[in-house]
Every structure is written in structure tokens, then in C-alpha cells.
Amino acid sequence: MSEYFSHDYDARNDDxxxxxxxDLGWEGYGLYWALxxxxxxxxxxxxxxxxxxxxxLRTNDEYIRKIIGDYDLFKVEGNKFFSETVFNRLSLRKxxxxxxxxxxxxxWDRELDANASQGACERNAKKESKGKENKEKEExxxxxxxxxxxxGVSLTCQNVRRP
Numbered sequence: 001m002s003e004y005f006s007h008d009y010d011a012r013n014d015d016x017x018x019x020x021x022x023d024l025g026w027e028g029y030g031l032y033w034a035l036x037x038x039x040x041x042x043x044x045x046x047x048x049x050x051x052x053x054x055x056x057l058r059t060n061d062e063y064i065r066k067i068i069g070d071y072d073l074f075k076v077e078g079n080k081f082f083s084e085t086v087f088n089r090l091s092l093r094k095x096x097x098x099x100x101x102x103x104x105x106x107x108w109d110r111e112l113d114a115n116a117s118q119g120a121c122e123r124n125a126k127k128e129s130k131g132k133e134n135k136e137k138e139e140x141x142x143x144x145x146x147x148x149x150x151x152g153v154s155l156t157c158q159n160v161r162r163p
Contacts, residue, residue: 006089016071023070024063031059032067035074036086044087045080 011017012029020028034057038046046053048068054061068074074081 016073020067020071020073024066027059028063028067031057031063032073035064035067036083039083039086040090044090045082048076048079048081 012021017029017032020032024031035046035053038053038056050061050064050068054064057064068076068081074083
């Protein structure tokens, strides 16, 4: 899956970026954005290894060193560097993602509860239906075993001998 990040459409007008383009040309601008992409891919931090990064980007390490250190676009802490803007945007993305995950869990739990309740209702309805069917069946059985007394047929007594 392809990832993306927000890119200010007027970034080229930033004073720091204009200085970078003035010194290193559009190649420097492209390398800056390549570094930004790499930071996003690595949770906001990269190891400050200019030679390795230069090799990966097919440029010279002096350009990488200048872009990271000379234009106040990145912060260096020990052997790592980062962009405050990238770091802030990644933090915001993670926060939103966590809130969305929690909301989805709440919604999912509600749906599970609703489905469980619905299933219980359906089972109760089936039980009630079966109970009703059983009662009707029993009534029919009783009727066939004992025909009703008033059938409209008149019974007459014939001569019955008595001892």
C-alpha cells in the first residue's frame, strides 16, 4: 500500500527553502523532499549518516550534510536527525488513528451487543413460536381422541335389556 503525507503547496516559498534552492538548485530541493519522505518512512527519525543517505539518493554526501545542517530545516540530536514539522504531523496522525481505532472498537462492541440481543430475541421468538405450535398440535390430538359431544348427530337409545 502506498503511503502519503501532506505537502504544503507553497513550501518552495519558505525562506529556508529558497536559500537551499539558491545554494543547491532544484536538485537540493528534490533531495530535501527525498529526506522528508525517508523521515516519514522511519517514524520521523533518521540516523545521521550522510554517506549512506547520499549513496541511497545517488548524490554526494556534502549536499546531504548541507541540507541537514545549514538551513535550519532539520534538528540533529546525537546520531539522529528529524524535522519538527514531520514529527508533529506524524504525532497528529498517530493520535487521530488511535482515536479512530477506539471509536471503531466502541462501535464494534455495540454492534456485537446489538447482534447478541437480536439473536436472543430471535431465539425467544422461535421458542414462543414452537410453544404455540406445540399447543396447537396438542389441541388437535385431544380433539381427535375425544370427538366433541355436540356433533349435530342425534343419538337414540334403543331397547337395551336390563338384567
